[in-house]
Amino acid sequence: MTSAFDPIHLSGIPLANRLVMAPMTRSRAAEGGLPTALTAEYYVQRASAGLIVTEGIQPSVIGQGYPRTPGLHSAEQVAAWREVTDAVHRAGGRIFAQLMHTGRIGHPSLLPDSLIPVGVSPVAAKGQIYTVEGFKEEMVAPRELTGDEILATVDDFATAARNAVAAGFDGVELHGANGYLIHQFLAPGSNHRDDAWGGSVEGRIRFAVEAARAVAAEIGAGRTGIRISPGNPLNDIHEPDPEPTYTALVTELDRLDLAYLHVLEFDSKVRELTVQLRKQFSGALILNPATDGPTGPDALTLIEEGVADLIAYGQLFLANPDLPARLRSGGPFNEADRTTFHGGDARGYTDYPAL
Numbered sequence: 451m452t453s454a455f456d457p458i459h460l461s462g463i464p465l466a467n468r469l470v471m472a473p474m475t476r477s478r479a480a481e482g483g484l485p486t487a488l489t490a491e492y493y494v495q496r497a498s499a500g501l502i503v504t505e506g507i508q509p510s511v512i513g514q515g516y517p518r519t520p521g522l523h524s525a526e527q528v529a530a531w532r533e534v535t536d537a538v539h540r541a542g543g544r545i546f547a548q549l550m551h552t553g554r555i556g557h558p559s560l561l562p563d564s565l566i567p568v569g570v571s572p573v574a575a576k577g578q579i580y581t582v583e584g585f586k587e588e589m590v591a592p593r594e595l596t597g598d599e600i601l602a603t604v605d606d607f608a609t610a611a612r613n614a615v616a617a618g619f620d621g622v623e624l625h626g627a628n629g630y631l632i633h634q635f636l637a638p639g640s641n642h643r644d645d646a647w648g649g650s651v652e653g654r655i656r657f658a659v660e661a662a663r664a665v666a667a668e669i670g671a672g673r674t675g676i677r678i679s680p681g682n683p684l685n686d687i688h689e690p691d692p693e694p695t696y697t698a699l700v701t702e703l704d705r706l707d708l709a710y711l712h713v714l715e716f717d718s719k720v721r722e723l724t725v726q727l728r729k730q731f732s733g734a735l736i737l738n739p740a741t742d743g744p745t746g747p748d749a750l751t752l753i754e755e756g757v758a759d760l761i762a763y764g765q766l767f768l769a770n771p772d773l774p775a776r777l778r779s780g781g782p783f784n785e786a787d788r789t790t791f792h793g794g795d796a797r798g799y800t801d802y803p804a805l
Contacts, residue, residue, distance in 0.1 A: 454467060466542070503712070510523050511523065535620075555579065569592030570647070629682070697730065724737065738761075
């Protein structure tokens with residue numbers, strides 16, 4: 451029987467185990483969207499994961515939606531990330547860069563040159579967001595992307611993927627979940643277009659497919675993954691009937707021979723759809739299971755049962771840098787300090803103790 455502690459090859463990339471550090475925004479980048487020595491320490495501490503997926507990294511200036519998040523669109527950022535990836539590799543780890551364009555999620559104060567966030571349609575997300583100064587502001591209606599700008603955004607993802615490989619990453623993951631740009635295209639609540647990028651299931655999945663195709667063409671399909679979260683309402687997303695959209699999406703993604711499909715379950719009620727998507731997808735399936743179902747060590751049985759090939763942990767990895775060892779022994783587990791999740795210094799970032 452396959453267990454979470456067995457090695458696995460991810461499209462030719464050998465992983466020591468089937469435990470994945472899920473992507474988590476920590477908002478600790480330096481000015482210019484640069485990762486720091488503290489970033490390297492944070493990921494090196496967690497290099498015993500089979501695979502690390504980084505915090506969301508903006509592929510372009512306009513793709514930033516939160517304070518102090520890192521980028522992969524400048525030479526300085528590539529050089530800074532190389533310090534991180536080299537350190538992780540020296541520690542025996544594998545690391546993918548998550549490319550996250552936040553789309554309408556953000557605020558003009560986070561962007562230079564009087565830019566405003568862009569989106570699929572000029573529909574504001576309900577809610578507030580933190581600015582650099584630490585204030586909360588209502589999100590604004592984004593500027594609707596033109597057809598040419600959509601194609602340019604696809605190119606931005608491909609360029610950032612090339613930069614990621616230059617920076618030493620083992621691959622990239624496209625963030626198609628949590629209400630960010632790719633998810634905004636998929637969801638009828640945020641995609642009101644009636645052109646080739648909306649108006650039907652085929653139109654709404656097109657951006658995700660084209661972005662994945664462009665990245666795979668740039669760096670190789672075996673270095674490309676994508677994260678989705680069917681029906682997830684985060685960031686004011688409305689997907690009342692996600693099954694037709696995601697079954698069509700995964701059918702198209704499967705033709706690209708990607709390294710993996712990463713499913714984030716927001717609710718255990720979507721497990722039936724997860725199982726269906728797993729049957730459709732030929733590559734590896736990473737599952738970030740819903741918190742209202744089996745979690746912690748109990749989630750490891752999902753690999754033994756064949757529900758997933760790898761299991762991703764978020765907060766548990768945040769608080770337990772040596773999580774694979776703790777899972778193998780059944781604990782004990784450090785508790786995550788939510789007050790230090792976003793922003794700050796080493797506290798709540800690199801000071802969680804190992805066993």
